[in-house]
Amino acid sequence: MSDDPDSWRNDRSIMDWVGLFFAEMGWALQEMQQGVPDEVLEYLDADKQSLKDRIAAAALIIPADGTLQSAGLGETRVALDEEVDAVSSPLSLANATDGVGTFEAAVQRAAGTVPPAPFDPLARKAQARQALMAIMISAAFLPDKRRAFAAEKKAIAARIEGATDKGAFDTLDVEIATLAKAVGDQAGVVTARAAADQAVADARAKFDGVAGDLDRGGFVHLEAQYAALVGIWHQAGSEAAFKTVKTKADDFVALAEKAETFGRFYTNWFDTSVALIGTSVAEVHRDDAISDRRAALDAAIAFSQVGDFKGAETALRAFAPVGVAASTDAKNISDFLAKLAACEAKCSKDLAVISASWLKNSSEKDNAFKTIRKAALNTPDYVGQSANLDTLEAWVKGNLPLAKEISKHQQGMKSSPAFRQIIADMEALRGQGDWDGALAKLKEIGDDAALAAQSASLTYDKTMEKRYTALSKSLPKPERQALKAAWTKHTDAVSAGAVDTAKAALVELRKLFVLEDLLALRAQEKKLSDKTPKIKDYKYLEQYRAFGRAGEYIKAKAEIERVLLLLPVLAEYISRREHARSLLLALPDDPPELRSTLNAALDAADIKAQKGDPATALADLNTTLSGTDYEGLSLEIADFGRRAEKVDRQQAKVLKFMELAAPKAKLEELLDAAKALAFPAFKFDEAFDKLNDHSALLVTAMHYATTRRQAKGIKNALARAVAQSGQDEADLFAGGKPLSEIQTAFDSADEKAKRAQFDSAQKSYAALMADCQSMTAQAVNYYELADAADDCNAGHSIGRHGPQLTDGQLIERLKSGKAADWSPGKKLSFTGASSKFKSMEDWLAGREMGAALAKEKNGVDVGALKLGKDPDTGAFIEPVAQKFVIDHGRPIDEAFIGRKKNVSYIADTGEIKEERTYETYEALTGISKARVNFTWEFKKIAGAKPSSVADYINKYKAANAGVAPVDIEGRWVMMQQFPECDGWDQELQTYVLRDEEVA
Numbered sequence: 001m002s003d004d005p006d007s008w009r010n011d012r013s014i015m016d017w018v019g020l021f022f023a024e025m026g027w028a029l030q031e032m033q034q035g036v037p038d039e040v041l042e043y044l045d046a047d048k049q050s051l052k053d054r055i056a057a058a059a060l061i062i063p064a065d066g067t068l069q070s071a072g073l074g075e076t077r078v079a080l081d082e083e084v085d086a087v088s089s090p091l092s093l094a095n096a097t098d099g100v101g102t103f104e105a106a107v108q109r110a111a112g113t114v115p116p117a118p119f120d121p122l123a124r125k126a127q128a129r130q131a132l133m134a135i136m137i138s139a140a141f142l143p144d145k146r147r148a149f150a151a152e153k154k155a156i157a158a159r160i161e162g163a164t165d166k167g168a169f170d171t172l173d174v175e176i177a178t179l180a181k182a183v184g185d186q187a188g189v190v191t192a193r194a195a196a197d198q199a200v201a202d203a204r205a206k207f208d209g210v211a212g213d214l215d216r217g218g219f220v221h222l223e224a225q226y227a228a229l230v231g232i233w234h235q236a237g238s239e240a241a242f243k244t245v246k247t248k249a250d251d252f253v254a255l256a257e258k259a260e261t262f263g264r265f266y267t268n269w270f271d272t273s274v275a276l277i278g279t280s281v282a283e284v285h286r287d288d289a290i291s292d293r294r295a296a297l298d299a300a301i302a303f304s305q306v307g308d309f310k311g312a313e314t315a316l317r318a319f320a321p322v323g324v325a326a327s328t329d330a331k332n333i334s335d336f337l338a339k340l341a342a343c344e345a346k347c348s349k350d351l352a353v354i355s356a357s358w359l360k361n362s363s364e365k366d367n368a369f370k371t372i373r374k375a376a377l378n379t380p381d382y383v384g385q386s387a388n389l390d391t392l393e394a395w396v397k398g399n400l401p402l403a404k405e406i407s408k409h410q411q412g413m414k415s416s417p418a419f420r421q422i423i424a425d426m427e428a429l430r431g432q433g434d435w436d437g438a439l440a441k442l443k444e445i446g447d448d449a450a451l452a453a454q455s456a457s458l459t460y461d462k463t464m465e466k467r468y469t470a471l472s473k474s475l476p477k478p479e480r481q482a483l484k485a486a487w488t489k490h491t492d493a494v495s496a497g498a499v500d501t502a503k504a505a506l507v508e509l510r511k512l513f514v515l516e517d518l519l520a521l522r523a524q525e526k527k528l529s530d531k532t533p534k535i536k537d538y539k540y541l542e543q544y545r546a547f548g549r550a551g552e553y554i555k556a557k558a559e560i561e562r563v564l565l566l567l568p569v570l571a572e573y574i575s576r577r578e579h580a581r582s583l584l585l586a587l588p589d590d591p592p593e594l595r596s597t598l599n600a601a602l603d604a605a606d607i608k609a610q611k612g613d614p615a616t617a618l619a620d621l622n623t624t625l626s627g628t629d630y631e632g633l634s635l636e637i638a639d640f641g642r643r644a645e646k647v648d649r650q651q652a653k654v655l656k657f658m659e660l661a662a663p664k665a666k667l668e669e670l671l672d673a674a675k676a677l678a679f680p681a682f683k684f685d686e687a688f689d690k691l692n693d694h695s696a697l698l699v700t701a702m703h704y705a706t707t708r709r710q711a712k713g714i715k716n717a718l719a720r721a722v723a724q725s726g727q728d729e730a731d732l733f734a735g736g737k738p739l740s741e742i743q744t745a746f747d748s749a750d751e752k753a754k755r756a757q758f759d760s761a762q763k764s765y766a767a768l769m770a771d772c773q774s775m776t777a778q779a780v781n782y783y784e785l786a787d788a789a790d791d792c793n794a795g796h797s798i799g800r801h802g803p804q805l806t807d808g809q810l811i812e813r814l815k816s817g818k819a820a821d822w823s824p825g826k827k828l829s830f831t832g833a834s835s836k837f838k839s840m841e842d843w844l845a846g847r848e849m850g851a852a853l854a855k856e857k858n859g860v861d862v863g864a865l866k867l868g869k870d871p872d873t874g875a876f877i878e879p880v881a882q883k884f885v886i887d888h889g890r891p892i893d894e895a896f897i898g899r900k901k902n903v904s905y906i907a908d909t910g911e912i913k914e915e916r917t918y919e920t921y922e923a924l925t926g927i928s929k930a931r932v933n934f935t936w937e938f939k940k941i942a943g944a945k946p947s948s949v950a951d952y953i954n955k956y957k958a959a960n961a962g963v964a965p966v967d968i969e970g971r972w973v974m975m976q977q978f979p980e981c982d983g984w985d986q987e988l989q990t991y992v993l994r995d996e997e998v999a
Contacts, residue, residue, distance in 0.1 A: 047093055051084045051100050058100075058107045068174060069110055076103055124169040128160045131176045135183050137631065140190045143639040147685070149186070150632035152179055157628040185239065192242035199249035200233050204987070206256040212899060213263030215297065216920045217305030217312065219899065222259055223922070225252055225307075230987065255307065262309035266300070268341075269316045270919070271903055271912045272334040278905030279377050280329045281321045289321035297919070332382040337912075340376075343389045344369055347396045354396065357403035358411055360427050368392050374910025398435030402426070405442045410458040419451055467513060474519055482551070483512045514553040521560045525567065532571040538610060540566060570614040576621055577602065577609075582637050583630060586682035594629055636684035643691045644675060647698070654698050657705035657889045659712075662754035667701060670694055697758070704758040704765075706889035708749070711765035713845030713852075714776055715742055720848065721779045724786070724863050732782065736775040742768065769841055776840050783847065787973040791945075792937050794973040796821055798843065800829065801836050801978045807896070807923075810834040814898045814918045830916035833981035835895030835927070842892040842930075847974055850932030854882040862934050862972035867949070876949045876968050879936030885980055886930050893927035893979030926989045929980040939969040 059077045063070050080099055087093045137149045156175050163169050207226050211219055229252050233245045273293050281289045296319040303311030319330070348369075355363040372392070376385035406423075413419045422444055429438040446452050468487050472480055490505035529535045540563050547556035580602055587594045601624040609617035625634045651671055658664050674690035677683045719739055722729055729739055749764035769776070780798060788795025798804075799821030800813075809820040817828030837843045854860040860882055867876050898918030906913050938946040942959045946952035949968060956965040983991045 044087070044093065048084050048087050048096075051087075051096055052081065054100050054104065055080050055084070058104045061111045062107055063110055068177070073103075073107060073110060076106070119166045121164055121169075124166075125160060125163065128163075128169060128172050128176065129157075131173075131180075132156055132160065132628065135176070135180050136626065137183060137635065138187060138190060139638075140194075141186050143635075143643070143688075145186055146635045147632070147639060149179070149183055150635045154628055154632045188239040189237075189242065192239045192246070193236070196233060196236065196242040196245035196249065199246045200229065203229060203249040203252045203256070206253050210256050210260040210263055211922075213267050214259055214900075214920065215266050215301055215304055215312065217301035217303065218259050218262060218266070218309065219920055219922065220305050221307050222252075222256060225255060258309050259304075262304065262313055265313055266316065268334055268338050269319075270900075271337055272330060273316075273319055274903050274905050275333050275337065275377055275912060276330050277321060278907060279333070279380055285322040292321055293319060329380075332380070333377070336376050336382040336386055339386055339389055340369065340373060343393055347393055350396050350400045354399045354403040357407050359399065359403055359406055359430070362399075362403065365392065365395065370909065370911065373912075377905070377910045378907060398433070398438075399430070401439050402430065402435070402442060405439060408459065409445065409455045410462055412458050413451075413455050416451065416454065418448065419445065419455075422451075464509065464513075467516065468509075471513065471516055471519075475515060479512070479515055483509075483515070486512055511551075511553055514557050517557055518548075518553060518560065521557065521564065524564055525560060528564075528567045528571060532574055534574050535567060535570055538570060540570065540612065566612065566614055569618060570609065573605075573609055573614045573618040573621070576618060576625075577606065579634070579637060579641075580621060580625060582679070583625070583634050585679075586633060586637065586684070598624065598630065633684070636688070637678075640678050640684045640688050640691070643688055644678075647671065647674075647691050647695050650695060650698050654702045654705060657702065657709060659708070660750060660753055663701070663704075663756055663758070666756040667698070670697070700758045700762070702889065704753060704762040707762045707765045708753065709849070709889070710841060710845040711746060711749070711769050713848040714769055714772060714779075714841055715739075715746055716852070717783075717844045717848035718742065718772070718775055718779055720851065720863060721782050725782060733775040733778050736778070737771060742772060745771075773841075776844050780840050780844050783844075783974065787975075790937070790940065792973055794935075794937075794975045797974065797977045802843065803837050803839050805836045807894075810836060810894075810896050811921060814896055814921050815902075817917055831898075832918075833895055833897045833924075835893050835924075835979040835981055837930070837979060838892055838894065842888065843977065846886050846888065846892070846930045846932060847977055849886045850882070850884050850934060850974070850977070853884045853886070854934055857884075858882060860934075860972070862974075865969060865971055867936070867968040867970070876953075878949050879970075881936075881975075882934040882972075884932055886932055888928050888930065891926045891928055892930065893924075893981075895924040895927055895979055895981050896921045897924060897981055922986070924981060924984055924986055926986075927979050927981060927984055929991065931976065931978055931980045932974065933976040934972050935975045937970050937973050939971075 055077060059074075062073045062077070080096070080103055083099060084096050087096050132153060135149075135153060137146055137153070139146070141149070156172065156179065159168075159175075160172055163172060203226060207222055211222065214222065229245070229248050232241070232248060236242045236245050273296070277286060277289045277293065296316055299315040299318075300312040303309070303315055351365060351368075355366055369392075372385045372388050375388075376382050379385075406426075409419075414423075422441060426438045426441040429441055445455060468483065472483055472487075475483060486505055486508040490502055490509055493502035493505055525541065541560070544556050544559040544563060547553070547559055580598065584595060584598050584602070587598065589595075601621060605617040605621045605624075608614075608620065624630065648671075651667060655664055655667065658667075671694055674687055674694050677687035677690055681687075718733070722732055722739065725732055729736065745764070745768045749761050749768065752761035752764060784795045784798050786795075796819075800819045802820075805820050811834065813819050813829065813831060813834040817830040819829040822829065837846075851862045854862055858880075862882065867879060869876055898921050900918060900920040902915040902917045902919050903912050904915055905911075938952050941952070941955040944955060946955050952968050953964060957963065985992050
């Protein structure tokens with residue numbers, strides 16, 4: 001069969017083609033009218049069977065020699081059978097007949113029953129070129145695959161040009177077929193990968209959607225299953241592996257749906273069981289009932305954590321507190337709460353609409369759900385209050401159309417007696433519950449021409465006034481002045497009763513109000529133009545601007561809407577053109593046709609782009625770039641560009657953590673050298689490899705930089721402790737190294753870093769910190785005790801976030817508010833994130849980083865014992881808390897965050913209220929930031945602690961016979977330091993929220 005799907009047209013005479021055309025048209029007309037006659041269909045089936053017999057007969061003589069040619073004929077036989085089966089009309093029958101004839105001839109040649117066609121080197125060369133050009137290398141392939149395919153394609157192209165004999169072309173046919181298969185296989189990988197990626201995204205979305213309603217066991221089970229899914233997803237590389245990922249992701253979604261069903265039951269049970277204890281359990285049995293509820297929850301977790309959601313539901317249903325007829329009371333509460341939740345979800349928004357309207361007593365039902373809940377649970381009266389929910393839902397359903405209809409009219413219409421009468425009649429019908437009659441009465445306003453016109457005028461004027469006010473704030477001066485003039489003309493005419501003048505001004509206003517849309521469209525255009533500044537070189541906006549200058553805003557709007565459809569394509573064309581220009585620079589001088597052809601293509605494409613056809617310009621340019629002469633180099637440039645962008649971002653992150661100039665400069669020098677291999681050396685493959693090497697170096701450099709920051713923080717914190725305490729080093733740090741030795745070791749490590757010996761330097765800093773481990777622990781203890789001195793509320797960071805804490809202690813704080821340092825009589829410390837530092841080194845370094853940042857950013861010395869004064873006024877400066885988020889650049893924390901809060905039943909209100917503690921939680925790892933907060937503690941005066949500068953002065957004067965203080969004494973304390981969990985994405989292992997200040 002021919003490689004050209006349209007070649008059959010060339011194999012037939014004009015008369016054959018005309019005959020087929022009319023036969024096909026006649027067939028189509030019969031199908032549309034009364035259907036093709038049965039006898040005609042029988043003839044078609046007979047023809048199809050005849051073709052299948054011919055195919056079978058030819059297949060019998062295909063040589064069984066195992067060659068690629070014979071294998072290809074076998075595949076053609078299968079394809080022809082399918083084509084014949086699909087025949088449904090004269091044209092498709094003719095095509096299949098041609099295909100069978102070609103197949104028979106090919107089989108005969110292979111079997112040696114007919115002489116082979118004479119060898120034609122020019123024809124074989126053309127066929128080989130065409131077959132090679134048909135192989136398209138997708139941009140979606142991985143970079144190494146793209147470049148390998150392009151290199152092989154280019155090599156085959158060169159061999160095609162040098163081939164002269166049949167054997168060489170036969171070998172090339174095999175090479176082309178092998179490359180086509182490899183590219184096709186990779187296309188299958190790309191398709192399977194895209195499907196897998198989407199399936200994993202769907203699985204994640206499903207997980208996020210159901211996680212909040214699950215018990216702890218269900219969450220842990222889904223979390224583990226999702227983690228396993230992500231694991232095989234990250235390891236997948238073949239088409240089969242990605243298809244497995246897709247199947248596993250679909251299985252996960254099915255599992256999550258089962259979990260979701262359980263989650264709905266669990267959520268209802270969670271509230272029901274609390275309400276049951278609060279309303280139906282005698283006080284004497286309350287504690288036992290609470291323990292039984294806990295036991296039921298734990299029993300359910302044992303099932304749900306292995307995915308047995310039915311077992312978990314059964315465990316919860318077994319909950320039956322002492323003295324309660326569980327089968328009756330629990331079911332009544334459960335059914336009522338489920339109905340209440342459904343009714344609230346259905347009616348709350350509509351109730352708000354009704355309440356905001358000016359219907360009489362429109363807000364009377366604002367607290368209806370609260371009232372019904374209280375009456376149902378406290379009385380108890382589930383049946384009666386369930387009926388009241390039905391009544392409330394009917395009330396909302398009846399009043400919502402009335403609220404919407406009456407809101408169409410301004411309250412200024414109340415000045416009309418006719419309008420007031422209609423409203424009074426409507427309210428009377430509404431009071432009787434005749435919703436349809438009330439709505440019909442309201443609509444009589446629209447039936448009265450005079451009332452309708454008056455209402456429309458009031459409404460339009462109010463609406464226009466809002467639009468005018470908003471628009472006038474956003475317009476440039478010329479348009480704003482025109483809008484103001486038209487608005488003034490309109491309002492003056494309305495006030496004077498000049499109807500014709502008012503109408504004329506209204507026409508002008510409507511034209512100007514088109515600027516509302518234009519502002520939004522302008523913003524879209526600006527965003528695109530700012531991202532691709534060269535868009536402005538193509539003059540696409542000239543006509544739009546001309547219309548704007550002429551005040552023809554409707555035409556301007558239509559024009560910019562048209563242009564906005566073109567600009568994204570133009571931006572893509574500009575990017576592709578820049579890529580082509582880079583390629584042009586990189587092309588060899590010989591043969592010169594390479595440059596001239598590409599130059600001509602660039603010029604031709606740009607003419608089309610300048611004339612407003614960026615799509616054709618882009619398509620033409622892409623066609624040129626995908627040619628064998630350019631494709632390989634083009635892909636190399638594109639891959640280099642993408643990798644360079646990624647490494648640029650990686651280096652920028654690393655440099656943020658570096659302080660020494662020398663290693664910074666070395667990294668910049670190495671990256672510049674890698675890029676220089678691409679431009680101007682045009683060695684893109686080498687540049688790509690060098691970028692990969694540099695990326696690996698940056699990993700080591702990041703480890704060095706973050707370790708150095710930690711070591712520096714500890715070194716400086718030790719020195720600060722000595723200075724702040726006033727003690728000798730030996731007294732403060734028993735058995736410690738002299739600070740001078742620590743500084744020497746630190747400087748020695750720095751010398752290695754300056755020579756870009758990042759790995760060796762990192763190990764030296766780590767060894768230094770290991771040597772200072774005992775001193776670090778003593779410094780931590782000193783700072784905590786010092787901060788807590790004199791009844792200060794500071795000094796509890798290690799007790800609540802220290803590395804000594806267990807997972808159980810962290811979880812207990814979430815579940816009860818009892819921090820690790822809690823004891824009877826102490827306040828509970830509720831939190832939504834319970835976390836700990838991984839080491840004392842992380843804690844001490846973080847404290848010192850916060851202190852350094854206070855000095856650097858705000859000029860605050862946290863070691864100061866007196867407040868400073870304003871140099872201009874001489875007044876004492878009011879102290880401001882020094883709060884920062886410290887980015888350590890590496891994992892420093894483990895944490896648990898609360899997910900589902902505990903609830904309690906409030907008898908006074910009948911409410912089921914969320915507590916500040918949690919029933920379920922999620923584990924976090926890899927957290928790399930911490931929040932630190934230094935606050936000023938005023939020195940006590942006469943046993944009392946001042947709260948501000950003014951309070952200090954007043955207390956000082958009172959204690960010193962009216963004499964004002966010369967200084968305001970006190971100290972800075974670290975009130976808080978804890979790992980930062982807000983915004984952490986556990987799967988991505990990064991933060992997704994912006995920090996207010998990060999060091």
